[in-house]
Amino acid sequence: MSRILRNFLFLPLLLVALTSWGSDFRVGIGRKTITPEFPIWLNGYAARQTASEGKSYDLWAKALVIEENPHSKVVIVTVDVLGLSREITSQVSDRVFKKYGITRSQLLFNSSHTHAAPVIWPALSGMFNFTPAEFQAVIRYNHQLTDDIVTVIDMAVAGLVPMEIECGHGTAGFGMNRRGTAVTVSDPDVPIIRFSTPAGKIQAILCGYACHNTTLGPDNTLVNGDYSGYAMIELEKVFPGSTAFFITGCGADQGPVPGGTIELAEQNGKTLADAVQKALAGNLHKVRPPIRTDFTTANLEFPPMDLDQYQKDILSDDFYVRNRAKLILEAFNKGWDITRFPYPVQAIRFNKDLTILGMGGEVVVDYSLNMKKQYPDENLFVAGYCSEVTCYIPSLRILKEGGYEANSSMIFYGLPGPFSDNVEDLVTAAIHKVMKGTGAKK
Ligand SMILES: [Zn+2]
Known part of the structure; x- marks a missing residue:
C-alpha cells in the first residue's frame, strides 16, 4: 500500500478521534410516528362515546441510547400513549437483550399518559366494552407498537455519535393537585437533560413534569399528544434538528389547569416548553460516567x-x-394469584451528577417529594409512568384519604384494590434497594 493511500485511509480515523476527544459518551436518537392509521378507541376516559375520528398531530415513539463504552449502554424510550403494558415492555426487553445484550435495568420506558392515544391492552380493561372488530383494532395497534419501539431502539443504536450531556432544573406551575382534599401538594420541578455535539449544537432535550397529560377531556376524539406533545413540537421548532423527549413525573394526583380544549393543551405545552428553554439558558452542570443501573420488582399486596x-x-x-x-x-x-401485584422500580445513576428514578404505574406526588428529601445530595429526576402502567400507586396518606387514586380507579383497572396499608412501605423499600444498587447515598 502506498504511503499516500495509507495516509488517506488514516485521515477519517484521525478525524473521528479528534471529534470524539473530550466526550464521555456516545448518544444515539431514534424516532417513529405511532399515529394509528385506522379508527381506534382512545384510552383513559370511561365517558368517551366513540372511537377516534382523525388526528390533531402525530404521536411518537422515541428512543435515546446513551453509551459509556461499547459494553455499557442505557436506553430511554418515551411513548405517546396512556401507559405501556407488561406484555409490551417484556417483549421489547427480551428482543433488545437478544440483539444488544441490554439488560432490563438498562432500559427505561416512559409513557406520556396522553388520554388521546389508542387503548393499550389489557390495562384499564374494566373500562371498555368493545365489539370484536374494535378489539381487533386494539390488538393490531398493540402488536405494531411493540415492533415500532424495537425499531426506534435499533435506529438509536445505529446512530451513536460523541455527545456532551448536561443537566439542570426549571419550574412550571400548571400542574395542580386535583384531589380536593386538605393536602394540596404539587411538584413544580422540570428536570432537564441536554445532549449536544462536542461543538455545542443541541441534538436532544429530555424534560420531565409531574402532571396528568389530560388537558383534553372525553369529548375529544382526535389523536393528540396533549400538552407534552405540543411542548415537544415547540422545542423541536426552537432547536431545529433536535429531538425532544418528555418523561412523565409523579403526577397521578395532579391535573393541568387550565384545561378542556385543544387551544389550552397547546397553551400548557408552550408553558412547559418555555420552562425548559429558561432552564437550558440557566445553570447546567456536566453529567459524567460511570453509569450504574438497578431494577427490582416489589410484590405489592391486596387485602384478603x-x-x-x-x-x-x-x-x-x-x-x-x-x-x-x-x-x-x-x-x-383459573387459580391465578391475584393477592399480589408485581411492581417495577429502577434507577439509572450517572456518577454523582444525576439519578433517574423510574417507577411503574400512576405514582402520586408524595413519592417524588419524599425521595428528593431523603436523597438531598443526589440530583434526582423522579419519573412515574415507567415500565408498565397498570394502576395507581397511592401513598399511605392518599390510601387513608380514599377517593379515585386510592380506590375507585382500581375498578377501571380491573384489580382487586385498594392496596394493603403497607403499599408505601413496600414501594419505598424497593426505591431504597435500587438507589443503593447504583451507589446512591441517603
Ligand atoms: Zn391517569
Missing part, C-alpha cells in the same frame, strides 16, 4: 379477597363494577 362481594358485584347495575367482578372471578377460577 372478599369473594362474596365480587359474586354480588357480578350482578351489579354498574357496567364497570360488573366488569371488574367478572375479570377477578375469572382470574380466581
Whole structure:
C-alpha cells in the first residue's frame, strides 16, 4: 500500500478521534410516528362515546441510547400513549437483550399518559366494552407498537455519535393537585437533560413534569399528544434538528389547569416548553460516567379477597363494577394469584451528577417529594409512568384519604384494590434497594 493511500485511509480515523476527544459518551436518537392509521378507541376516559375520528398531530415513539463504552449502554424510550403494558415492555426487553445484550435495568420506558392515544391492552380493561372488530383494532395497534419501539431502539443504536450531556432544573406551575382534599401538594420541578455535539449544537432535550397529560377531556376524539406533545413540537421548532423527549413525573394526583380544549393543551405545552428553554439558558452542570443501573420488582399486596362481594358485584347495575367482578372471578377460577401485584422500580445513576428514578404505574406526588428529601445530595429526576402502567400507586396518606387514586380507579383497572396499608412501605423499600444498587447515598 502506498504511503499516500495509507495516509488517506488514516485521515477519517484521525478525524473521528479528534471529534470524539473530550466526550464521555456516545448518544444515539431514534424516532417513529405511532399515529394509528385506522379508527381506534382512545384510552383513559370511561365517558368517551366513540372511537377516534382523525388526528390533531402525530404521536411518537422515541428512543435515546446513551453509551459509556461499547459494553455499557442505557436506553430511554418515551411513548405517546396512556401507559405501556407488561406484555409490551417484556417483549421489547427480551428482543433488545437478544440483539444488544441490554439488560432490563438498562432500559427505561416512559409513557406520556396522553388520554388521546389508542387503548393499550389489557390495562384499564374494566373500562371498555368493545365489539370484536374494535378489539381487533386494539390488538393490531398493540402488536405494531411493540415492533415500532424495537425499531426506534435499533435506529438509536445505529446512530451513536460523541455527545456532551448536561443537566439542570426549571419550574412550571400548571400542574395542580386535583384531589380536593386538605393536602394540596404539587411538584413544580422540570428536570432537564441536554445532549449536544462536542461543538455545542443541541441534538436532544429530555424534560420531565409531574402532571396528568389530560388537558383534553372525553369529548375529544382526535389523536393528540396533549400538552407534552405540543411542548415537544415547540422545542423541536426552537432547536431545529433536535429531538425532544418528555418523561412523565409523579403526577397521578395532579391535573393541568387550565384545561378542556385543544387551544389550552397547546397553551400548557408552550408553558412547559418555555420552562425548559429558561432552564437550558440557566445553570447546567456536566453529567459524567460511570453509569450504574438497578431494577427490582416489589410484590405489592391486596387485602384478603372478599369473594362474596365480587359474586354480588357480578350482578351489579354498574357496567364497570360488573366488569371488574367478572375479570377477578375469572382470574380466581383459573387459580391465578391475584393477592399480589408485581411492581417495577429502577434507577439509572450517572456518577454523582444525576439519578433517574423510574417507577411503574400512576405514582402520586408524595413519592417524588419524599425521595428528593431523603436523597438531598443526589440530583434526582423522579419519573412515574415507567415500565408498565397498570394502576395507581397511592401513598399511605392518599390510601387513608380514599377517593379515585386510592380506590375507585382500581375498578377501571380491573384489580382487586385498594392496596394493603403497607403499599408505601413496600414501594419505598424497593426505591431504597435500587438507589443503593447504583451507589446512591441517603
Ligand atoms: Zn391517569
